[in-house]
Amino acid sequence: MDSGIPKRKMACHSPDVREARHHQRETNQTMNDVVRFTIPADFISSRIALTTEELVCGYRKGWLSPAALAELAGDLSADLPDLPAEEELLYLLPSEIEEKVRTAVLARDDVDCADPEIGKVWGYLALARLNERRDTISGFWDVIAMIWSDLGYPDEMEPFIYHMPPPPGEEFGEPAMLRRLESYLADRTRWYRARGGSSPE
Incomplete structure (x- = not known):
């Protein structure tokens, strides 16, 4: 690429x-x-709009905390089919959202990090x-x-x-x-x- x-x-x-x-x-x-070390979501978003593949690998490699992962994943929901609908996420606790996003990201085993x-x-x-x-x-x-x-x-x-x-x-x-x-x-x-x-x- x-x-x-x-x-x-x-x-x-x-x-x-x-x-x-x-x-x-x-x-x-x-x-x-x-x-x-983990890199804050706002620091990342001020510099680059990550692709789904970059997001997945950033989490797998340890650069993203679960909270930062959840914050950055919102704009990429179309590429994370296992991510719950936005309406469902509204009723979840922050820790539950992080776990849902983490699971959806790790399901993308097609990504080559x-x-x-x-x-x-x-x-x-x-x-x-x-x-x-x-x-x-x-x-x-x-x-x-x-x-x-x-x-x-x-x-x-x-x-x-x-x-x-x-x-x-x-x-x-x-x-x-x-x-x-x-x-x-x-x-x-x-x-x-x-x-x-x-x-x-």
Whole structure:
């Protein structure tokens, strides 16, 4: 599935870069589960209108709480045939609604959560959430490197991975990495908002 997002040219990596990736794989092999945190529904909806497949995988991968799942699923009820009618949901307690939505989402066993384009959506949202709260996060750049690992080491994230060399002609150091991270997020935010019709904040 082609996302339509402009892609960086594939780099021909030096032995040092390949070794850095190998080191990151070894470091993160047992740490990827630590990266998981839930992302609020309002944070997501301000940036992207999720497809049903993205919603399903976000819940399966642990990025969505049951409450956030229920809040975001409303606009996708046509693609969740096991979801009760809106009139029925009006008479349920919040916990019952969450359980109904969870069951309907998990029934979509036709969704391939290994799709790299779906992974990019949740990688973008996770990075955006982390960046918004970076002053309160210990090991900010380590967590970003673990997300990079979790997504399969995409080339487009390398410019802001702390142990990878910067793009040719660009600076080393955290201030430069932060500029590249925020440029990446701005590009994705514009594209996903245009794709899904979400209004700018």
